[in-house]
Amino acid sequence: MFRWIVARDLTLAWRRRADVLSTLFFFVIVASLFPLGIGPETQLLRSIAPGVVWVAALLASMLSLGRLFANDYQDGTLEQMLLTPQPLYLVVLGKIFAQWLVSEVPLVLIAPLIGIQFGLGANTLLILFVSLLIGTPILSLIGSIGAGLTLGLRGGGVLIALLILPLYIPVLIFGAGAVDAVIVGTSPAANLYLLAAFLVLSLVFAPWATAAALRISLE
């Protein structure tokens, strides 16, 4: 069942490639505006790079999260998913996993290229990549709660941002913190471990909360 959901969502994403690409381009463009706006001040660029890339990733994930359940809700497939004989937790986890694969992984892969624009070194780029790899699933997991709660509401997109962005703050701090640590020459381990702890925590609780939110939204 989990497999069917993931396979289905990947097929749908492939047939609606434009949606996926727009998220990716949004990320690239937002992150590229800063070097263009600030000019060739290497030192300044290098010190703001972690924050800028991470904030761009947060905003890009907001874009794709609005669609996480909205289409399925409109055509009635979400109802059918609620009636599946498997726990709803697995359904939600499957959808989040597919969303992460489709919308967040490309962003993680392209982030090192963005980092080069900011003049980051190889080691820093590696940690930027790792921190996003651990951090972006947390964004999808937490964001799914907001997507579930705002389902079917008018202006849901803005509401998701207001609900979810504050919850992203710890991820932003530790994610950008890990990259900062390498730039100033200390170990990023503590930040990454904390990020990993957040990931475990949200893996356990977020799908469960989202499942509850979906049940309420579909009443």
Added chain:
Amino acid sequence: MRGDRRLFSNVSFTLPPGGFMQLTGPNGSGKTSLLRIIAGLMQPESGEIRWQGAKTSTLAEEYSRSITYIGHRNGVKEELNSIENLRVASGIAGAEITHEDARDALARVGLAGRENLPARFLSEGQRRRSALARLITCGTKLWLLDEVLASLDHAAGKIIESVISQHLNQGGMAIVATHQELHIYAGSFQRLELEPGAPGGAGA
């Protein structure tokens, strides 16, 4: 199976194996709500639904395995073709089917030759047929169908009626909300007319 409900209060009925029930009533009288409550998508204000003597809320997933609910919205993805839609819907419902099963079911509802078209190229009625093809493959005991004949033409209506009749003859059950006259051959045929809710009554 027994229900006991609010708003349209004191609704209580038992559906025997092979039993058919038609829900009628004016628009807004709560036919859809009642079906959604029976399906477990909504909670009743008070009262309970029992499946083979046990409360559906305690049966949870075991009950889900026994029912198929098809609502107003077809649950058909525009980007997928009919075969994909049917196989995915069955897979999510926990009853995987093969490509051939799906093709046969679609042929039965008159979509032969169109099964590889993405659903966005199908008409409303064809999409409805594609959704209802699930009835042929699902293998569940209780069918909950909302406005089952909506947007279907005469021929498709006949097919669906025969699919439901066959299901009932094999000991299945069906609760169908519709205004139209259904030609169903069932061992037990009941009709439940929902009264329009009293003004100022309990909100849903």
